[in-house]
Amino acid sequence: MAKSHAPIALITLVKLLVLFFVMTMMGGLDGQILGPKETHMVFYLQDWETGNATSVPVAGTNGTLSSVLNFGTIMVVDDAVTDGPDRQSKQVGRAQGIYVNSALDGSDLHLLFSVVFTNEKYNGSTLEIQGADRFFLKYREVSVVAGTGLFRYAQGHAVLETVYLDLPTLNAVIKFNVTVHHY
Structure with a gap:
């Protein structure tokens, strides 16, 4: 057989x-x-409330001026993201979304925005930032909760440091030192 x-x-x-x-x-x-890749990057968020404003209050607590320093103020942002701290530095993207003053004493912002990259390396990709920004501290940390494009399924964190703050105008430059894991 x-x-x-x-x-x-x-x-x-x-x-x-x-x-x-x-x-x-x-x-x-x-x-x-x-599998997961790890990317480190540093960029600067140019947050301007005067001149060519890139953040504006859209709601605030009754009886007070809407100011980022007041509890309950909601700011809508479309901030330039640059590769250096100077406002004229090369733009690599835009930070678009909102932040809310969420502390009764006015010392804490809750950030919710997308970093939409426009530079050659990451063009069209995004990182989603969320977390508590205790802006009077020298260093603080927020979460990278998602991403798209080259940062699909991103998870990570960003350490924030204020490199410029003008209290009378509330203009600020914030350094983001970001570490993300993505596919």
């Missing part, structure tokens, strides 16, 4: 497919490791 070689061929094919899948996920056929 003749033996069929079909089961052996099928087992060999399955083994080859599993091997191909493992090679692709663990190191790829070209040697590149797939």
